Amino acid sequence: MFVDGTHLSGPYKRTLVAACALDGDNHLFSFAYGVVSGEKTEEWVWFLSIIAECMGGLKPVIMSDRNPGIVAAVAQVFGKEYHSYCLRHVTENFLKEVGKLSIRKEAMRKIVKEMLYRVAYAPTAFEYNAALEELRCYKVDLGQWVEEHEPEHWANSKFGKEMWGRMNSNVIES
DSSP states (O other), X not given: OEXXXXXXXXXXXXXXXXXXXXXXXXXXXXXXXXXXXXXXXXXXXXHHHHHHHHTTTOOOOEEEOOOHHHHXXXXXXXXXXXXXXXXXXXXXXXXXXXXXXXXXXXXXXXHHHHHHHHHHHOSSHHHHHHHHHHHHHHOHHHHHHHHHSOGGGTOTTTOOSOOTTOOOOHHHHO
C-alpha cells in the first residue's frame, strides 16, 4: 500500500491524503482518500485507522516518503515493521549528504548513487555488507549515513516483510 498527502490550493487550504496499491495486473488501484487539515500525525492515525478497520486485521506493507506524521502513524496503527521507505526519497537525502562532503562532479555523484543502490537492492545480508563496505571504503561518512538512516526500512536484505519488488512510492504520485 502506498500513502501520501498533497496540499490543496485555492480556497480549501487542506490536505488530500490517499492510499493506493497495484492490482494483480500491476494497474493502479486507488482505494482510500480523505481531506484533512494537514499532514499531522493525528490526521494520519485517523486515516490509517479507518483503512486498518476495513482490512479486517490484515497488515499490508506501507510505503511512503518518510513524512514524520506518516512514520509515527504507521508505527501506531500497523507497527513500525510494516513501514517501508521510498528509495527515491532516501536517495535524495543521501545525495544532499554527498554534496556536503564536496562530491560535486556529476560522474562521481552517479557512481556514489549506484553504490547506494547496490546497498539497497542487495538480496542477502552478505551482499548488503559487501556493498556497504564498498561505500565505506570510498567515503566512511557515507557508510555511516546509511547505517544511521534506518536501512531496515528501505534495504531489501534488511526489511523483514515482502515489498513485492517495489522500492519507490512513485505510484502514489499519480
